[in-house]
Amino acid sequence: EVQLVESGGGLVQPGGSLRLSCAASGFSFSGYNINWVRQAPGKGLEWVSYISSSSRTIYYADSVKGRFTISRDSAKNSLYLQMNSLRDEDTAMYYCARDLPHWAFDIWGQGTVVTVSS
Amino acid sequence: QSALTQPRSVSGSPGQSVTISCTGTTSDVGGYNYVSWYQQHPGKAPKLMIYNVSERPSGVPDRFSGSKSGNTASLTISGLQAEDEADYYCCSYAGRYTFVFGGGTKLTVL
Numbered sequence: 001e002v003q004l005v006e007s008g009g010g011l012v013q014p015g016g017s018l019r020l021s022c023a024a025s026g027f028s029f030s031g032y033n034i035n036w037v038r039q040a041p042g043k044g045l046e047w048v049s050y051i052s053s054s055s056r057t058i059y060y061a062d063s064v065k066g067r068f069t070i071s072r073d074s075a076k077n078s079l080y081l082q083m084n085s086l087r088d089e090d091t092a093m094y095y096c097a098r099d100l101p102h103w104a105f106d107i108w109g110q111g112t113v114v115t116v117s118s
Numbered sequence: 119q120s121a122l123t124q125p126r127s128v129s130g131s132p133g134q135s136v137t138i139s140c141t142g143t144t145s146d147v148g149g150y151n152y153v154s155w156y157q158q159h160p161g162k163a164p165k166l167m168i169y170n171v172s173e174r175p176s177g178v179p180d181r182f183s184g185s186k187s188g189n190t191a192s193l194t195i196s197g198l199q200a201e202d203e204a205d206y207y208c209c210s211y212a213g214r215y216t217f218v219f220g221g222g223t224k225l226t227v228l
Contacts, residue, residue, distance in 0.1 A: 045164065
């Protein structure tokens with residue numbers, strides 16, 4: 001079965017750090033670009049970051065640029081999101097999503113919840 | 119990276135058709151034929167329904183169709199069914215490996 005499984009979410013204080021993971025299975029992880037997308041409680045979807053299959057191309061939304069770092073380890077079939085200097089507004093469900101080669105997200109994980117609060 | 123504009127809610131009776139609009143700019147919707155649509159039921163992850171403006175992934179019913187004119191994309195659901203009740207989000211490629219989503223539309227099946 002093709003799937004993505006996120007982990008690493010939790011409660012963190014403002015200014016703190018957290019590292020999210022996304023484990024892929026059922027497909028050739030190294031051949032796909034992957035994204036992080038988040039959804040604040042009761043709000044819409046927000047694209048966060050993109051990483052190409054080779055890790056050569058990386059982009060971030062302006063809202064997280066300079067604070068978040070995306071990376072991947074093809075040997076472990078895993079994607080990561082290092083989140084530093086966390087703010088209240090980073091509170092959200094974080095999804096990893098596979099990039100269908102048409103700039104669309106065809107496979108999503110179940111998400112992991114990040115809560116930033118003192 | 120301003121969000122695309124969608125109506126907050128739409129509704130229709132079973133069997134009817136509804137259309138959800140998604141308005142952007144020449145930098146996103148109008149500039150690329152890479153508009154996608156996602157269905158999200160409460161507590162669930164989004165599901166891809168349409169990509170490349172009007173293409174359906176395998177397994178998505180042909181009751182779902184997409185189109186685009188200028189800076190506005192549309193999702194039409196015909197033959198509404200109770201299970202179509204969900205939130206729907208449009209998304210557009212915005213150049214330089216970035217994406218922008220719409221604010222979401224709540225579809226109610228009356």
